Amino acid sequence: MVLEAKGDGKKKLKVGVFSFTGDEGCVIVFTELLNEYFFRWRDLVEFKYARVIQQKNVVKDIDVAFVEGAISGFKEEKMLRKIRRNSKRVVAIGSCAIDGSPSNHRNFFDEQTTREIMPILRKFPYRKKVSPLHEIIRVDETVPGCPIVEESFLNILNKYLIEFGIVGRDSNEKGGKQ
Numbered sequence: 587m588v589l590e591a592k593g594d595g596k597k598k599l600k601v602g603v604f605s606f607t608g609d610e611g612c613v614i615v616f617t618e619l620l621n622e623y624f625f626r627w628r629d630l631v632e633f634k635y636a637r638v639i640q641q642k643n644v645v646k647d648i649d650v651a652f653v654e655g656a657i658s659g660f661k662e663e664k665m666l667r668k669i670r671r672n673s674k675r676v677v678a679i680g681s682c683a684i685d686g687s688p689s690n691h692r693n694f695f696d697e698q699t700t701r702e703i704m705p706i707l708r709k710f711p712y713r714k715k716v717s718p719l720h721e722i723i724r725v726d727e728t729v730p731g732c733p734i735v736e737e738s739f740l741n742i743l744n745k746y747l748i749e750f751g752i753v754g755r756d757s758n759e760k761g762g763k764q
């Protein structure tokens with residue numbers, strides 16, 4: 587079934603795509619999905635923030651923020667809190683964002699190794715612990731996987747397209763797959 591915009595089709599879901607500590611594998615999956623979905627999403631989604639695909643980005647007035655990666659630095663923590671303040675929904679995408687792993691290895695270093703890396707942590711500065719999103723902000727939804735499962739991402743996106751009144755309820759089928 588094709589996703590059909592409601593009304594005059596001018597209302598779009600305002601989406602942010604953010605990346606923190608990880609290997610960006612989840613955002614790469616999102617980028618690859620654009621090969622198939624770009625023309626369908628064009629009339630339904632406005633990207634307020636997605637550095638992977640555009641240069642002009644703002645963290646303001648976002649309906650749904652998709653956030654990849656764990657939080658390892660203080661700058662990241664500050665940015666994450668800003669995203670939460672400016673987004674109606676926050677979705678943790680991928681296991682780094684959901685539970686910290688695999689980007690949280692240093693949390694499990696022995697005492698001596700932790701002492702050895704301390705100057706690096708202080709220099710940049712990094713947080714003492716690498717944290718998943720939910721330890722810092724409220725998270726509304728998760729998309730599991732390392733990297734994310736495409737179908738789960740599409741289902742969540744479709745759910746919000748319906749919830750925010752961008753498409754009709756009948757369109758609820760695998761992110762608009764035909």
Ligand code: SF4
Pocket residue numbers: 607608609610611612613654655679680681682683687688689731732733734
């Ligand atoms: S969850 Fe996996 S694929 Fe996604 S950013 Fe983390 S390491 Fe990369």
